[in-house]
Amino acid sequence: MRRYLRLLYVQARASATIAMQYRVDFLVQGAISVFWVFIAFVPLRVVFSSKAGSVAGWSYPEALVVLGWFTLLKSVLEGAINPSLQAVIDHIRKGTLDFVLLKPVDAQFLVSTARFEPWRLTDFLASLGIFIYAFTLLGRAPTPVQLAVGLLMLGLAGLVLYSLWILVVSAAFFVVRIDNLSHLLSSIYDAGRWPIGVFTGAIRILFTYVIPLALMTTYPAMALLGTLEPVTALGALVAALAFSGAARAVWLLSLARYTSASS
Amino acid sequence: MRAALRSFPTLLRVGFADAVAYRAEFLIWILSTNMPLVMLALWSAVAREHPIGGWGQGKFAAYFLAALVVRLLTGCWAVWTMNYELRQGTLSFRLLRPVHPLLHYLAENVAAIPMRGLFALPVAAASLWILGSGELASDPWSYAIFLAAVLGAFAINFVSMTIVGCLGFFVESSLAIFQVWFGVYLLLSGYLIPLDFFPGWLREASAVLPFRFMLSFPVEVLLGRVSGGAALAWLGYQWALVAAMLALLVITWRAGLRRYSAYGG
Numbered sequence: 001m002r003r004y005l006r007l008l009y010v011q012a013r014a015s016a017t018i019a020m021q022y023r024v025d026f027l028v029q030g031a032i033s034v035f036w037v038f039i040a041f042v043p044l045r046v047v048f049s050s051k052a053g054s055v056a057g058w059s060y061p062e063a064l065v066v067l068g069w070f071t072l073l074k075s076v077l078e079g080a081i082n083p084s085l086q087a088v089i090d091h092i093r094k095g096t097l098d099f100v101l102l103k104p105v106d107a108q109f110l111v112s113t114a115r116f117e118p119w120r121l122t123d124f125l126a127s128l129g130i131f132i133y134a135f136t137l138l139g140r141a142p143t144p145v146q147l148a149v150g151l152l153m154l155g156l157a158g159l160v161l162y163s164l165w166i167l168v169v170s171a172a173f174f175v176v177r178i179d180n181l182s183h184l185l186s187s188i189y190d191a192g193r194w195p196i197g198v199f200t201g202a203i204r205i206l207f208t209y210v211i212p213l214a215l216m217t218t219y220p221a222m223a224l225l226g227t228l229e230p231v232t233a234l235g236a237l238v239a240a241l242a243f244s245g246a247a248r249a250v251w252l253l254s255l256a257r258y259t260s261a262s263s
Numbered sequence: 264m265r266a267a268l269r270s271f272p273t274l275l276r277v278g279f280a281d282a283v284a285y286r287a288e289f290l291i292w293i294l295s296t297n298m299p300l301v302m303l304a305l306w307s308a309v310a311r312e313h314p315i316g317g318w319g320q321g322k323f324a325a326y327f328l329a330a331l332v333v334r335l336l337t338g339c340w341a342v343w344t345m346n347y348e349l350r351q352g353t354l355s356f357r358l359l360r361p362v363h364p365l366l367h368y369l370a371e372n373v374a375a376i377p378m379r380g381l382f383a384l385p386v387a388a389a390s391l392w393i394l395g396s397g398e399l400a401s402d403p404w405s406y407a408i409f410l411a412a413v414l415g416a417f418a419i420n421f422v423s424m425t426i427v428g429c430l431g432f433f434v435e436s437s438l439a440i441f442q443v444w445f446g447v448y449l450l451l452s453g454y455l456i457p458l459d460f461f462p463g464w465l466r467e468a469s470a471v472l473p474f475r476f477m478l479s480f481p482v483e484v485l486l487g488r489v490s491g492g493a494a495l496a497w498l499g500y501q502w503a504l505v506a507a508m509l510a511l512l513v514i515t516w517r518a519g520l521r522r523y524s525a526y527g528g
Contacts (some may be wrong), residue, residue, distance in 0.1 A: 056311075198305050
């Protein structure tokens with residue numbers, strides 16, 4: 001365990017060092033992140049200004065809380081998950097995954113922590129701004145219990161997102177040119193900026209059970225707002241653990257079929 | 264010039280073969296164009312109880328499905344290709360060939376349109392089946408204008424991408440510039456929000472900016488919201504924009520090429 005923590009520290013430091021070399025990029029990417037938060041904000045503003053009151057039972061500040069979680073989780077997705085995803089896919093295609101597999105640590109851990117992009121911190125800061133704005137509009141603050149449940153939900157959301165990512169990487173063992181799967185993942189994740197209640201029928205089932213967007217952004221928001229049922233929270237906990245277990249199993253199964261690039 | 268024209272059909276065939284060869288990847292690209300469906304779900308929820316600004320659920324559905332079809336037909340990726348080739352220095356090989364590199368990119372992107380059409384067709388058919396033809400334009404001329412407008416939208420899309428691609432000759436972060444362009448496009452093209460819903464001054468501005476002619480305008484024509492002489496006038500305006508942007512492209516390309524020295528060369 002301590003060995004893995006030390007390894008994580010080394011990997012994170014290497015990523016930070018790389019990022020420090022490109023300071024202009026840091027500023028540009030930071031500005032772009034803030035710009036995208038603004039782009040995500042405008043449709044929300046227009047939707048709610050075209051109709052006073054609520055959409056699918058969500059008021060404007062409540063929907064803002066969902067947008068806040070969306071932005072926060074997006075910083076995790078683009079700062080910690082996506083960069084490594086690209087790296088593994090490259091490894092698989094070029095056959096250099098061999099070198100990773102030869103090392104005496106768990107391969108999944110090694111590839112998952114290979115690359116971080118620290119400048120996504122701007123997204124994180126932007127999400128804090130959204131939360132503050134939303135709760136100012138609501139005129140109250142979340143209680144410590146609500147905050148704790150919200151953070152637990154965030155942990156689960158991160159776990160599910162990460163598991164989805166492991167599933168995508170596993171697909172790269174079977175199909176060769178798959179770089180844009182991460183693009184697909186991000187485009188689907190984009191739908192998470194809206195409360196799950198606005199979707200109906202098949203799309204809602206898809207986003208609740210198959211690609212659990214509801215768990216990623218809506219449930220944490222409900223936790224923070226104090227409207228999350230304990231049963232739903234418990235269900236989310238079980239589902240997230242089962243999902244990550246399944247993802248781990250699929251990864252091991254796919255790894256067993258890996259035959260390097262040239263053989 | 265004549266040599267270029269003669270080579271174009273061959274380039275198209277090569278591009279088409281490429282699209283067929285990487286069909287799985289192609290399908291994933293198509294699937295990631297799912298934003299109009301999400302926006303459709305959202306706006307339907309907004310209009311569930313009663314219409315908003317004269318837009319009922321049926322109208323929103325027709326609008327966003329038409330937007331999806333237009334988006335599928337007019338997509339390009341030239342800016343990424345250009346950025347990649349500039350960074351890798353492989354642009355040098357292109358420059359040595361007798362065919363202009365921009366023509367090459369054009370052929371690559373045009374050749375994908377039939378494949379894109381193949382995916383757009385079921386969407387169009389399904390939406391026609393679900394919604395009926397009540398929301399569509401009734402005037403046959405509108406369909407001719409629609410085709411020309413889609414072509415114009417593709418042209419603006421492609422030319423704007425290659426202009427930003429040419430900026431890669433001058434600055435390192437041309438992809439960041441493209442992100443900003445794309446973000447503004449998302450807002451002002453009607454991709455996320457029908458332009459009708461903007462407040463007065465913004466609506467007037469968006470009506471004449473190029474972004475509308477990359478998506479909203481063909482959709483408006485298809486749904487019969489703009490028709491007859493007005494549609495023709497806007498079509499003329501769209502193609503004037505294409506010509507102006509094309510001139511800008513030629514200027515940036517020439518200026519950029521003068522600065523170009525391949526990496527590692």
